[in-house]
Amino acid sequence: MKLIRSYPIIGAIVAQILAGMLVFVALLGLASLLDASGLFWTAVVLQSLIAAVVTKLLGLPVWWIWIGLGFPAAMVLALNVGGLPAWPFGVGFVVLYLFFSNTARDRVPLYLSNRATTEALLSLMRQRGAKRFIDLGSGLGGVVRALDGEGRQATGVETAPMVWLMSTSLSKLQRRGRIARQDIWKADIGREDVVYAFLSPEPMPALFEKATREMKPGSLLVSNSFAVPGVEPSEIWELSDRRKTRLYLYEMAGPALAENAATHPG
Numbered sequence: 001m002k003l004i005r006s007y008p009i010i011g012a013i014v015a016q017i018l019a020g021m022l023v024f025v026a027l028l029g030l031a032s033l034l035d036a037s038g039l040f041w042t043a044v045v046l047q048s049l050i051a052a053v054v055t056k057l058l059g060l061p062v063w064w065i066w067i068g069l070g071f072p073a074a075m076v077l078a079l080n081v082g083g084l085p086a087w088p089f090g091v092g093f094v095v096l097y098l099f100f101s102n103t104a105r106d107r108v109p110l111y112l113s114n115r116a117t118t119e120a121l122l123s124l125m126r127q128r129g130a131k132r133f134i135d136l137g138s139g140l141g142g143v144v145r146a147l148d149g150e151g152r153q154a155t156g157v158e159t160a161p162m163v164w165l166m167s168t169s170l171s172k173l174q175r176r177g178r179i180a181r182q183d184i185w186k187a188d189i190g191r192e193d194v195v196y197a198f199l200s201p202e203p204m205p206a207l208f209e210k211a212t213r214e215m216k217p218g219s220l221l222v223s224n225s226f227a228v229p230g231v232e233p234s235e236i237w238e239l240s241d242r243r244k245t246r247l248y249l250y251e252m253a254g255p256a257l258a259e260n261a262a263t264h265p266g
């Protein structure tokens with residue numbers, strides 16, 4: 001179950017395989033009652049429903065249930081659209097890989113901080129007189145480029161190949177900030193004044209652990225939208241943008257206090 005929670009795609013595959021086996025058994029019983037076309041469509045409907053139920057039983061998030069439900073119909077559609085060459089599927093796969101190869105593992109998709117958030121971060125840096133900023137999972141690097149300059153040094157780390165290539169090229173062209181092709185978990189955050197993350201609920205406990213281990217006293221971890229479960233933020237900034245963005249600010253205490261906060265959350 002831990003494997004499935006870490007890699008939901010494995011759960012989705014298990015659901016389809018289990019559903020396929022059950023459908024096979026059901027079809028043996030129905031073979032004398034239905035013609036070939038009836039059997040085919042019964043199989044598609046049963047496969048979708050059973051896969052969705054198994055996905056739910058495996059405890060995967062709700063969007064995986066919809067994926068389980070829609071996958072058999074999508075396969076039928078893909079295989080029956082007459083005359084479609086195979087290469088668009090290959091190209092689609094490569095493009096998805098280049099943009100989202102890390103999403104299956106890290107469960108952090110690509111979406112970008114908006115202008116209100118970037119401005120709030122800039123004002124936070126100015127208020128604190130902060131000089132060093134890092135964006136963990138920097139996406140297209142917009143935040144990094146906006147915060148670099150005026151004596152501040154902003155960097156980002158990003159692992160999705162195409163996203164990194166685009167962001168590092170933009171940074172070089174505009175001579176603002178630096179984007180490293182590096183994993184969040186390997187990034188050195190010990191010298192940063194502000195560490196920013198806009199990730200997902202999944203990595204927040206581990207991220208906080210890394211922050212308490214590595215960040216210097218008085219520095220700030222800022223998480224866009226996702227709070228660290230069981231840890232009281234030092235401040236919450238609610239922005240007045242349309243989505244009412246919340247920035248959770250966690251001020252780092254010295255190593256001893258930080259250890260306490262991690263062991264006795266809240």
Ligand SMILES: C[S@@+](CC[C@H](N)C(=O)[O-])C[C@H]1O[C@@H](n2cnc3c(N)ncnc32)[C@H](O)[C@@H]1O
Nearest residue numbers: 106108111112113137138139158159183184198
């Ligand atoms: C939600 S986006 C945020 C982008 C950017 N920080 C912003 O606020 O506009 C998260 C980014 O983290 C990247 N990412 C996910 N896991 C990562 C990892 N382990 N190491 C580095 N980057 C990662 C994704 O590719 C994605 O670009």
